[in-house]
Amino acid sequence: MINKNSPIPLYYQLEEHIKELIENGELMPGDALPPEREYAEKYQISRMTVRQAFTQLVNEGYLNRLQGKGTFVAERKIEQPLQGLTSFTEDMISRGLSPGSQLIHFEIIPATSQIAGQLMIQEYGPVYEIKRIRLADGVPMALETNYISANLVKGLTEEIVNQSLYAYIEGQLNLRIDSASQVIESSIASQTEANHLKIAKGAPVMLIQRNTYLQNGTPVEFVKSVYRADRYKFKIQMKR
DSSP, X not given: OOOTTSSXXXXXXXXXXXXXXXXXXXXXXXXXXXXXXXXXXXXXXXXXXXXXXXXXXXXXXXXXXXXXXXEEEOOOOEEEESSSOOOHHHHHHHTTOOEEEEEEEEEEEEOOHHHHHHHTOOTTOXXXXXXEEEEETTEEEEEEEEEEETTTSOOOOHHHHTSOHHHHHHHTSOOXXXXXXXXXXXXXXXXXXXXXXXXXXXXXXXXXXXXXXXXXXOXXXXXXXXXXXXXXXXXXXXXX
């Protein structure tokens, strides 16, 4: 699989070979890779070359290194296009995954000045505060906190929240969700976030703030989410 006469760097050839094994299913998530020494001996290349290929694959999310245990095939990341407005539930179903939620907190609270500003309501007005762990095939993907005006979206219950908010808002209340603005930034997991998402404290995460609007421009929700960076990625297509 390694052609030493090729102008393509050896580490890149090895990297592409391992990628191919992962993508065609010969290497599955959780599988352990042989030690660097075995790759070096098999292909008659230096361990430094193997290490460079492994490092690239770790950086690209194909492999994970576990201290004292070895190198393993990483779980595949869920890719979410940034075109079109969909709920988490709709997004998971479209990928053939089973969506789920673990409700942590659900109550009506008085809106702080920040939340009131985001929802364009009076300060101290009643809002639902909903904290959930979002799951895909039972695996924690995100820790999500929603704020929704209780005067706009009436009748929310824990049962509804554990299913799909968007389906209830549009299907039961006949409110048309039209658009959203979203800000994404990188961070590291706090201890609380790590506990909920089953990752290590300090692991990379994506912080997402989303404001969703009805067709008439009324804000319907303000959401703060923490997504696992090892299991989720966002994709955007741009045209000039």
